[in-house]
Every structure is written in structure tokens, then in C-alpha cells.
Amino acid sequence: MADLDPTRRYRFSPCMHTLPASFLDELFRVSAVPGIISFAGGLPDASLFDFEGIRRATDAVFEEHERSALQYTTTDGYRPLREIIARRYYTRLGLQISPDEIQIVNGSQQALDLTAKILSCPKDTILIERPGYLGAIEAFSFYCPRLQPIPPDEEGPCLDALKTALISDDPVFLYGIPNSQNPSGCTWSQSRRKEVAELLEGTGCLMYEDDAFGELFFDGKPRQPVMRHLPDQVMMSGSFSKVVAPGLRIGWIRAPAPVLAAFNRAKQAADLHSNLFSQMILTEYLTRYNPDERISVMRREYSERCHLMIDLIEDLLPDSVSHTHPVGGMFLMLTLPDQMHSMEIFKKGIQEGVAVMPGVPFYVDGGGTRTLRLNFSASSHEQITEGMQRLARVFQGL
Amino acid sequence: MADLDPTRRYRFSPCMHTLPASFLDELFRVSAVPGIISFAGGLPDASLFDFEGIRRATDAVFEEHERSALQYTTTDGYRPLREIIARRYYTRLGLQISPDEIQIVNGSQQALDLTAKILSCPKDTILIERPGYLGAIEAFSFYCPRLQPIPPDEEGPCLDALKTALISDDPVFLYGIPNSQNPSGCTWSQSRRKEVAELLEGTGCLMYEDDAFGELFFDGKPRQPVMRHLPDQVMMSGSFSKVVAPGLRIGWIRAPAPVLAAFNRAKQAADLHSNLFSQMILTEYLTRYNPDERISVMRREYSERCHLMIDLIEDLLPDSVSHTHPVGGMFLMLTLPDQMHSMEIFKKGIQEGVAVMPGVPFYVDGGGTRTLRLNFSASSHEQITEGMQRLARVFQGL
Numbered sequence: 001m002a003d004l005d006p007t008r009r010y011r012f013s014p015c016m017h018t019l020p021a022s023f024l025d026e027l028f029r030v031s032a033v034p035g036i037i038s039f040a041g042g043l044p045d046a047s048l049f050d051f052e053g054i055r056r057a058t059d060a061v062f063e064e065h066e067r068s069a070l071q072y073t074t075t076d077g078y079r080p081l082r083e084i085i086a087r088r089y090y091t092r093l094g095l096q097i098s099p100d101e102i103q104i105v106n107g108s109q110q111a112l113d114l115t116a117k118i119l120s121c122p123k124d125t126i127l128i129e130r131p132g133y134l135g136a137i138e139a140f141s142f143y144c145p146r147l148q149p150i151p152p153d154e155e156g157p158c159l160d161a162l163k164t165a166l167i168s169d170d171p172v173f174l175y176g177i178p179n180s181q182n183p184s185g186c187t188w189s190q191s192r193r194k195e196v197a198e199l200l201e202g203t204g205c206l207m208y209e210d211d212a213f214g215e216l217f218f219d220g221k222p223r224q225p226v227m228r229h230l231p232d233q234v235m236m237s238g239s240f241s242k243v244v245a246p247g248l249r250i251g252w253i254r255a256p257a258p259v260l261a262a263f264n265r266a267k268q269a270a271d272l273h274s275n276l277f278s279q280m281i282l283t284e285y286l287t288r289y290n291p292d293e294r295i296s297v298m299r300r301e302y303s304e305r306c307h308l309m310i311d312l313i314e315d316l317l318p319d320s321v322s323h324t325h326p327v328g329g330m331f332l333m334l335t336l337p338d339q340m341h342s343m344e345i346f347k348k349g350i351q352e353g354v355a356v357m358p359g360v361p362f363y364v365d366g367g368g369t370r371t372l373r374l375n376f377s378a379s380s381h382e383q384i385t386e387g388m389q390r391l392a393r394v395f396q397g398l
Numbered sequence: 399m400a401d402l403d404p405t406r407r408y409r410f411s412p413c414m415h416t417l418p419a420s421f422l423d424e425l426f427r428v429s430a431v432p433g434i435i436s437f438a439g440g441l442p443d444a445s446l447f448d449f450e451g452i453r454r455a456t457d458a459v460f461e462e463h464e465r466s467a468l469q470y471t472t473t474d475g476y477r478p479l480r481e482i483i484a485r486r487y488y489t490r491l492g493l494q495i496s497p498d499e500i501q502i503v504n505g506s507q508q509a510l511d512l513t514a515k516i517l518s519c520p521k522d523t524i525l526i527e528r529p530g531y532l533g534a535i536e537a538f539s540f541y542c543p544r545l546q547p548i549p550p551d552e553e554g555p556c557l558d559a560l561k562t563a564l565i566s567d568d569p570v571f572l573y574g575i576p577n578s579q580n581p582s583g584c585t586w587s588q589s590r591r592k593e594v595a596e597l598l599e600g601t602g603c604l605m606y607e608d609d610a611f612g613e614l615f616f617d618g619k620p621r622q623p624v625m626r627h628l629p630d631q632v633m634m635s636g637s638f639s640k641v642v643a644p645g646l647r648i649g650w651i652r653a654p655a656p657v658l659a660a661f662n663r664a665k666q667a668a669d670l671h672s673n674l675f676s677q678m679i680l681t682e683y684l685t686r687y688n689p690d691e692r693i694s695v696m697r698r699e700y701s702e703r704c705h706l707m708i709d710l711i712e713d714l715l716p717d718s719v720s721h722t723h724p725v726g727g728m729f730l731m732l733t734l735p736d737q738m739h740s741m742e743i744f745k746k747g748i749q750e751g752v753a754v755m756p757g758v759p760f761y762v763d764g765g766g767t768r769t770l771r772l773n774f775s776a777s778s779h780e781q782i783t784e785g786m787q788r789l790a791r792v793f794q795g796l
Contacts, residue, residue: 005656009630011570011602013519013541016660028472046465054468055460062453067444070452070643074426106504106669113668117540121411138667142515143411172409204409232407245468247674258403262414269536270511271504275673276645 015122015142022138023361031355037387040346040355042182042330043378048301049245050285050294057285061277064284069277075268077104077252078279084286085238085252092215092222101254103263104274108212108237108251111263112139114270115173115208115235115253118262120145125169129157131333131362131371133182133210136175147364150174156188159195166203173206173235179223180213180329183362183373187217187327190224197229206259209236215243215295217328218303232256240282242330243295248278302330305376308384316392330377333359336370345372345394354390413520413540420536421759429753435785438744438753440580440728441776446699447643448683448692455683459675462682467675473666475502475650476677482684483636483650490613490620499652501661502672506610506635506649509661510537512668513571513606513633513651516660518543523567527555529731529760529769531580531608534573545762548572554586557593564601571604571633577621578611578727581760581771585615585725588622595627604657607634613641613693615726616701630654638680640728641693646676700728703774706782714790728775731757734768743770743792752788 005012031038061069076082082099089095105111112135120126122144128136130149140147148165150157157176165171174196178188188196200207209226217223227234239251255263267273285291306326313323313334320337336342342358349356359371379387403410429436459467474480480497487493503509510533518524520542526534528547538545546563548555555574563569572594576586586594598605607624615621625632637649653661665671683689704724711721711732718735734740740756747754757769777785 005659010604010654010656010660011517012660013516015519016516016663019663022663022666043470046469049465049468051460051465051468058456058460062449062456067447067449070447070449070645071444072441072639072644106673109667110669118411118414119409121413135667135670142664142667206408241470246470247468249669249671249673256408258408261403262410265414265417265420266540269507269533269540270668271508271647272533273647275504275647275676278673278675 015144018144019141020137020361023358027355027357030350036350036353036355037379037383037390038355039374039376039379039387040357041378042375044242044246044298044330045301045377048294048298050289053289054245054281054285057281057288060284060288061280065280069280071276073273073276075264075273077102077274078276078283081279081283082252084283093224093228095228097254101257101260102252103255103260103267104279105251105253105267106249106271106274107241107246108210108239108253109135109139110270111237111251111253112136112208113142114263114266116140116143116145118259118266119172119206125165125171127162127165127171127174127205128364129176129181130365131183131359131368132175132364133177134361136210137361137364140175149363149365152184152186156192157196159199162196162199166199166205171205173208174200175208175210177210177212178226179211180216180326180331182212182329182331183333183357183359185324185326185329185332187223193224193226194229197226197234200233201230207234209234211236211238212242213329214238216299216302216330218299218306219327220296220299227254235259243291243298244282244285248275248282250274250278250282302377305379305381305384306332308381309374309376309388312385312388316388317395321395330375332374332376334372334374336372338370340398341369342372343369348394348397349391352390352394354387354394356391413542416542417539418535418759421756425753425755428748433751434748434753435751435777435781435788436753437772437774437777437785438755439776440773442640442644442696442728443699443775446692446696448687451687452643452679452683455679455686458682458686459678463678467678469674471671471674473662473671475500475672476674476681479677479681480650482681491622491626493626495652499655499658500650501653501658501665502677503649503651503665504647504669504672505639505644506608506637506651507533507537508668509635509649509651510534510606511540512661512664514538514541514543516657516664517570517604523563523569525560525563525569525572525603526762527574527579528763529581529757529766530573530762531575532759534608535759535762538573547761547763550582550584554590555594557597560594560597564597564603569603571606572598573606573608575608575610576624577609578614578724578729580610580727580729581731581755581757583722583724583727583730585621591622591624592627595624595632598631599628605632607632609634609636610640611727612636614697614700614728616697616704617725618694618697625652633657641689641696642680642683646673646680648672648676648680700775703777703779703782704730706779707772707774707786710783710786714786715793719793728773730772730774732770732772734770736768738796739767740770741767746792746795747789750788750792752785752792754789
């Protein structure tokens with residue numbers, strides 16, 4: 001990785017030399033230019049956070065726990081919080097999960113890192129959706145795996161491709177986001193979840209089911225996870241980053257006991273434990289306030305923004321540009337006609353004052369030159385309207 | 399690792415099979431038994447935390463930053479906090495360090511993990527003091543290195559052993575805690591720091607200088623780090639866990655630019671960024687309150703506890719038991735006569751109601767059967783007195 005150290009003075013682990021080039025730095029830099037309307041990021045809308053509720057919960061933590069909220073704690077995580085997470089699985093999805101099956105992590109990103117750490121060795125195959133979540137690609141790449149993309153059909157990952165990969169590649173795990181995927185915005189059908197579980201069952205391939213967006217379906221109806229069909233082979237992560245607040249950096253993973261034991265060991269070595277103060281704040285918050293009302297406001301708001309964005313795509317962009325039809329989450333994806341290139345749209349977009357995310361980094365096998373990810377959660381209706389007009393001018397100018 | 403999955407149903411990364419057995423679980427379990435006085439852990443005394451100051455700082459964060467304190471942020475860390483850290487290096491040690499040389503992490507434990515991740519590959523040699531810090535041994539072991547211990551003499555790591563290892567093992571880095579080491583409680587002399595820097599200079603071996611305890615010298619006088627002599631080859635970590643509060647999980651690392659760039663990439667993949675809310679609380683706290691007064695109370699208190707413990711060791715334990723002479727930090731080490739075994743003392747200690755830490759896990763090449771680590775920071779004077787009397791009964795009963 002020549003750009004890491006042009007002087008070649010320092011030696012780095014081989015993994016550092018095989019990492020995909022990071023586009024994120026440039027993206028953050030240009031998106032922060034004043035006046036830019038950014039659909040390129042992936043932030044929830046901070047104005048929808050329950051600021052006063054979190055503040056009161058914080059006061060309560062100081063009152064009730066005093067200094068113990070500031071001390072070291074155990075690696076597995078604050079037990080009352082794990083009990084709340086387990087209870088929510090039951091009330092939302094009817095799933096019987098014990099708090100002992102749950103490990104607290106620093107946002108579900110950490111679960112991606114630690115999962116690859118405990119399960120894979122260099123050149124092992126990890127299966128990932130095509131396109132796949134960039135944070136997962138980045139986390140896994142540090143362990144030098146072979147990332148094998150599984151293309152989608154209308155219902156989720158293509159079963160034939162999955163079957164072939166399971167037979168020929170002996171993958172260690174399949175990574176997927178069945179609910180409102182990042183970057184595509186697509187949701188697996190209920191039957192596809194069962195079919196994927198049936199294909200995996202009895203193979204040596206686990207599944208990492210990333211459920212960052214399961215509470216953000218616009219219709220408010222929960223979908224059953226793959227884990228329900230195959231609890232002994234599926235790890236499932238969740239996060240408070242989208243529905244409460246990402247700055248607290250608290251997520252979790254539920255895994256079969258032997259996997260969780262290995263995961264706990266890796267978590268201890270990685271950073272001893274997650275922030276106790278934040279874990280207690282979330283516990284107080286979720287105990288005192290029913291978050292469902294707040295989450296339903298988020299759902300309604302994100303749904304309106306998504307539909308506004310889709311209306312503007314259909315009104316303002318060329319008919320040759322197609323889009324996905326999200327039923328939840330924070331993202332949708334555009335597909336461009338053959339002659340266009342997503343990097344060109346990105347660069348011209350910056351000149352017009354609108355940032356979009358080129359699809360390229362989501363495709364581990366190349367490709368993505370004709371896709372763009374748009375985030376609709378972080379922008380107001382006015383920003384979406386103005387931003388889409390700017391994007392329309394980019395297309396008009398091609 | 400048979401105990402991870404007796405069913406052998408799950409496949410794990412090879413690193414999981416080469417990890418040293420973890421003694422910590424048993425230790426935590428027995429130390430939590432009611433009535434046990436524990437010298438086995440490594441906690442700061444929560445009663446010395448500036449609870450009211452941190453609480454007021456938290457209120458100020460809510461007032462001044464509102465929702466932005468709860469949003470995602472950049473990987474490098476909150477810049478005003480990095481500015482404070484850089485400024486403290488100048489006021490404490492006269493070191494000119496830029497905030498751009500600093501990366502925020504989840505307590506310095508995370509810096510151990512990410513350093514091994516970016517610098518080492520399996521079978522690479524990492525040099526570590528003998529005995530060495532257990533958290534570092536655990537973090538490094540996930541990357542399957544060859545851990546080569548460097549024994550100490552009275553002034554720090556033995557120069558001959560270091561020289562030999564540099565020539566014969568081509569190590570990727572030397573890990574050490576020059577200030578009040580965990581577990582020994584020993585401090586490197588000022589001249590040894592310079593000599594180590596001179597030996598390392600121009601080799602391919604970096605140093606990871608862990609400065610968890612540099613602000614806790616009983617005499618309040620700072621010691622110059624190895625980094626001062628060799629800034630291009632030394633990474634240095636620090637932490638707020640000992641001097642403000644560990645539950646916030648905020649530490650940092652200062653590294654040469656190319657190493658920091660790789661580190662930043664690894665941090666982003668590991669968990670995107672550290673807890674923003676905690677970073678802001680620390681920033682407010684350190685801006686509003688001079689922590690030095692509080693830290694000097696900690697120093698005085700830990701010094702008294704250390705000296706009380708040493709007096710009791712000399713009064714109550716057999717003359718054949720020797721001890722280190724800490725000038726700071728939170729730990730001291732006992733060396734037992736030939737016929738005694740630290741695991742026996744540990745087990746009988748539990749029966750008498752006192753927990754000590756056997757030296758075994760600190761020695762990567764075996765050994766440590768005749769050493770015990772004692773923590774003096776977490777116990778009151780009364781607990782130290784009663785606990786040492788219990789320990790004396792263990793020795794009497796051998």
C-alpha cells in the first residue's frame with residue numbers, strides 16, 4: 001500500500017497491502033464542503049433523536065449508579081441492557097432469546113470485525129451480497145479473506161449462486177442484511193429467508209445476519225430473521241445507532257453459545273468492554289420510555305423522505321435511470337444506463353453541490369460503475385428537493 | 399481449543415486454538431465472592447473519581463452540543479480532546495506533539511489490538527517485558543505472533559537480551575510499560591530509556607510504549623518517555639482510565655504519521671469511531687477543571703496504600719518473600735521462595751478470603767510460578783490491613 005508509507009520506512013502486516021483503496025476519506029472531505037447537499041453518507045437524522053429522554057436517562061444514571069457508572073465492568077456487557085434486548089426480541093418478533101446469548105459491542109461494526117477475527121483465516125471464503133455493505137467489506141478485508149459475492153434476484157440472494165458457492169468454496173460464513181440492505185435498500189422475501197436457512201443447514205457455513213434496519217420498516221411490521229429458522233448457525237447483530245443514537249456506540253450480537261464464547265474472548269482482547277456509562281444510559285432510557293413511539297416517528301419521516309426522493313427521481317432524472325423500491329431503512333440505489341459512469345456523476349455532482357455515493361466500493365469483484373447509493377434519512381424535504389434538482393442538472397449536462 | 403466447542407460443530411480461526419488459556423474468568427468469579435478482599439484485580443479506586451466534576455461536564459455537553467453529541471463522528475477522534483492531550487504532553491513533559499499525531503481509541507487496550515493488527519503477521523516476533531502485561535499478551539495472541547520475552551535487570555529491559563533479540567529475531571516491535579509496569583510495579587531508569595532508544599534506532603523494530611501510569615508517580619515528577627529519544631520509531635499510548643474514569647473507555651495513541659494512517663484505517667474497520675459523547679464529556683471536564691489537583695490526591699492515596707502494603711509484607715510475611723519497590727502506579731510484585739507455588743497461594747488465599755494474582759499468565763515462556771501480583775489501588779487501608787493478615791495466615795499454613 002504505497003500511499004501508506006511512500007518512504008517505505010515502516011513494515012506493515014500483509015493485510016494492509018491487500019486492503020481495497022478507501023474512497024471514504026475523499027467522500028467525507030467533499031461532503032463537508034459548505035453548501036453541499038449530501039446523499040452520500042449514512043447518518044440517521046439527529047433531529048429525530050429523543051434528546052430530552054436521553055438527557056433525563058443520563059441524569060438518572062448519575063443519581064442511581066453514581067461512581068459505579070464510571071468504573072470498569074465485565075466484557076459481556078451490562079446485564080440489564082442485555083435483558084432489555086432479549087425482551088425486545090420477544091415482544092417484536094416472538095423470539096425466545098436469553099440475555100446470556102447476547103454480547104454488547106461498540107456498534108454493530110465491531111461485531112463485523114470480531115466475527116471475521118474468530119471465524120476466518122487468510123484465503124478463507126466469506127460470502128457477501130452483491131452489492132455488499134462497505135463497513136463489512138472493510139472489516140473483513142483486514143483478515144485477508146476471499147470475498148465471494150452472491151448476486152441477488154428479486155427475493156434476495158440468488159439460491160443457485162449460493163448453492164454453488166457452498167459446494168465449491170467451503171465458505172466460513174455468509175454475510176447479509178435481509179432488512180432494507182445497505183446499499184441497495186432491498187429486503188429479502190420471507191420465503192427466501194427460509195430457503196437460505198435450508199441451504200445453509202448442516203453445512204460448515206454460518207450466517208452473519210446484520211439487522212441494523214429491522215425496526216425501520218415503513219409499514220412498522222417486523223420481518224422474521226433467518227436466525228429464526230436456523231438459530232444454531234446464525235449470528236445476528238443489532239444496534240441502537242439507528243433508533244436511539246449512534247454516538248453512544250452500542251450494538252450487540254446474538255450467537256450460538258460456542259461462537260459467543262469465542263467472540264467474548266476476542267472482545268476482551270480488543271478493548272476489555274464497551275462503554276459502561278452509555279450502556280447504563282440506554283438501559284435507563286429504554287426502561288423509562290417506550291422507544292416505539294419515537295421509532296414510529298422515524299419510520300414515518302424516513303418513509304416520506306424515501307417516497308419524495310423516488311418521486312423526484314421519476315420526475316427529474318432520465319427514464320433510463322432505474323431505482324430500487326425500499327420498504328424501510330435509509331438508502332435506495334440507482335442504476336444508470338450503459339454509457340454513464342458513477343464516478344463521473346459523483347464528480348459532477350460535487351460541482352453542482354450534491355454528493356452521491358458511487359456504487360464501486362460495494363462490489364468486491366469490480367463493477368458498480370453504473371450504480372449510485374442515495375441516502376434519504378439525513379436530509380430534510382427541502383434538501384431532498386433541492387438536491388435532486390441539482391442531480392437532475394448533472395444528468396442534463398452529460 | 400477444545401473448551402470453546404466440545405461438540406466440534408464450529409470451525410474457528412487457527413488463532414483461537416493457540417490462545418493462552420484464560421485464567422481471568424476464574425479470577426473474576428472467585429474475586430466476586432462476598433467477603434473476599436481482592437488484591438487480584440487492577441481497578442482504580444472509584445471513590446477518587448471526580449464524580450461531581452464529570453457530572454457537571456456531562457450537563458455542559460448536553461447544553462452546548464445538544465444532539466450533535468449523540469451523532470456519528472470521524473474516526474480520528476474529537477479534535478478538541480486531541481488538542482487537550484497534545485497540550486498536556488507539552489505542559490507535563492515539554493513534548494511538542496500535534497493533535498494530528500493522535501488517534502482516540504476505546505481505552506488503550508484497543509491500541510494494543512490494532513497495533514498488532516497493522517504491524518504483525520503470524521509468526522512475526524513481538525518483544526515483551528518478562529513479566530509482561532496480560533492485556534497485551536491477550537491482544538497480541540490473536541495475531542499468532544511469536545512472543546519473545548525480554549528479562550529485566552534493575553534499570554529496565556536487559557540490554558544484552560534486547561540486542562540479541564534485535565539481531566536474531568527481526569522483531570516487528572518491542573512492547574513495554576516504562577512507568578510503573580503492570581504487573582511488576584517497576585520503572586525503567588532514565589538512562590535505560592535512552593539506551594533502549596539507541597539500540598532500536600535504525601532497526602526495523604518499532605516500540606509500543608504503554609504509558610498507562612505516567613501520571614501516577616508518587617513523587618508527582620514526570621519521567622521522559624522513550625518516545626522523546628526516538629519519535630519516528632515509537633508509538634505511545636495513554637489513557638484516561640486511571641486518572642479520570644475507566645467506564646468512559648477513552649484512551650489514545652500517538653504514532654509516526656505512516657503508522658497512524660494505517661492505525662486509523664484499522665480503527666475505522668474495527669468500530670468506526672470511539673464514543674463521541676464520552677469524548678465530549680472528557681473535553682468539557684478537562685477544560686473546566688484542572689485534573690492535576692485530583693490526580694495528586696490519587697497519587698498521595700495510592701502511595702500511602704502501597705507503603706502500607708509493603709510495611710505489612712515486611713511485618714507479616716516470611717523473610718523469604720521479597721517484593722518490588724514501586725515508585726508509582728497500582729501494582730507490586732512478590733517473589734516467593736523456591737518451594738512455594740503461586741497457584742497454591744491463590745487457592746488457599748481464596749479459602750482465607752483474600753484474592754491475589756498468580757504470576758503465571760504474565761510469563762509468555764512459562765515461569766511465574768513463584769511470583770504474585772498485588773494491586774493496592776482498589777482497597778482501603780482497612781482492607782489492605784485485613785487482607786494482608788489473611789495472606790499472612792495462608793503463608794503460616796503452608
